[in-house]
Amino acid sequence: MDQNGFELSFPATEVEASAGIAALAEQLSEQGLPEAHAGDVRIALAEAINNVVEHAYVGVEAAQVQVNCALRANWLEIRISDTGLPLPDRQPPEGIPASVETELQDLPEGGFGWFLIRQLASDIRYERRKGFNHLFLRFDLLSSSNG
Amino acid sequence: MSLTSTVTGDAQIITVNADRIDAAMAIQFKEDMRSETDGGPERVILDLSGVSFIDSSGLGAIVASMKQLGGARRLDLAGLTPVVEKVFRLTRMDTVFNLFPSLDDALTEDAG
Numbered sequence: 001m002d003q004n005g006f007e008l009s010f011p012a013t014e015v016e017a018s019a020g021i022a023a024l025a026e027q028l029s030e031q032g033l034p035e036a037h038a039g040d041v042r043i044a045l046a047e048a049i050n051n052v053v054e055h056a057y058v059g060v061e062a063a064q065v066q067v068n069c070a071l072r073a074n075w076l077e078i079r080i081s082d083t084g085l086p087l088p089d090r091q092p093p094e095g096i097p098a099s100v101e102t103e104l105q106d107l108p109e110g111g112f113g114w115f116l117i118r119q120l121a122s123d124i125r126y127e128r129r130k131g132f133n134h135l136f137l138r139f140d141l142l143s144s145s146n147g
Numbered sequence: 148m149s150l151t152s153t154v155t156g157d158a159q160i161i162t163v164n165a166d167r168i169d170a171a172m173a174i175q176f177k178e179d180m181r182s183e184t185d186g187g188p189e190r191v192i193l194d195l196s197g198v199s200f201i202d203s204s205g206l207g208a209i210v211a212s213m214k215q216l217g218g219a220r221r222l223d224l225a226g227l228t229p230v231v232e233k234v235f236r237l238t239r240m241d242t243v244f245n246l247f248p249s250l251d252d253a254l255t256e257d258a259g
Binding site: 053 | 167169171172200203204206210211214218229230233237242243
């Protein structure tokens with residue numbers, strides 16, 4: 001695989017994000033992201049972008065989400081950038097999921113986003129720089145992880 | 148979002164006619180499930196075989212749909228594609244719902 005990279009920007013709304021995430025997944029696959037990793041990457045990417053839409057632009061005017069992908073033979077790095085509010089404490093949350101061992105009516109209907117990102121990405125890095133949030137998600141694409 | 152509903156024997160089968168259930172359609176999904184399951188059999192089977200992707204908002208909407216049914220009725224899930232199955236497994240929601248590989252498997256269980 002040669003060095004592949006691309007970027008995509010879209011307005012930070014749920015509808016635009018839904019289409020953007022599907023387009024990114026398709027692009028990654030066209031550029032050679034192995035099928036075995038495609039699902040994990042799409043789940044983490046969707047949760048990270050949804051977080052921007054649902055949290056970063058709360059109370060401020062929604063702007064763009066910019067996604068840059070760099071794909072190599074052994075790894076994929078995705079950078080998600082926005083101009084919204086910084087993450088609380090300026091770091092990615094731990095993402096401890098709510099327990100599902102509970103009564104029906106108490107089952108969690110959310111709060112799984114960061115948990116899923118942490119489960120699926122090999123490395124997570126966050127930077128707040130000049131009014132921008134940059135979240136870097138790295139995925140190791142070693143074939144041994146398939147077996 | 149579009150749902151199709153049929154009743155077979157003592158189960159209502161609801162088919163999701165969308166390739167994803169995500170944040171953009173979670174609220175609509177929940178509302179559509181509420182109207183589709185207003186009354187009807189005790190057992191509801193949600194056929195997810197056409198859904199290739201779900202995010203945590205979509206998962207939350209399915210959980211909410213089960214709560215809407217109340218304790219006396221149950222929501223079973225059939226035909227989970229690999230990515231959908233993975234989201235259920237990672238969040239441990241696979242321990243909350245009855246999951247069937249296909250609609251036929253779900254209906255066979257029902258008969259037996």
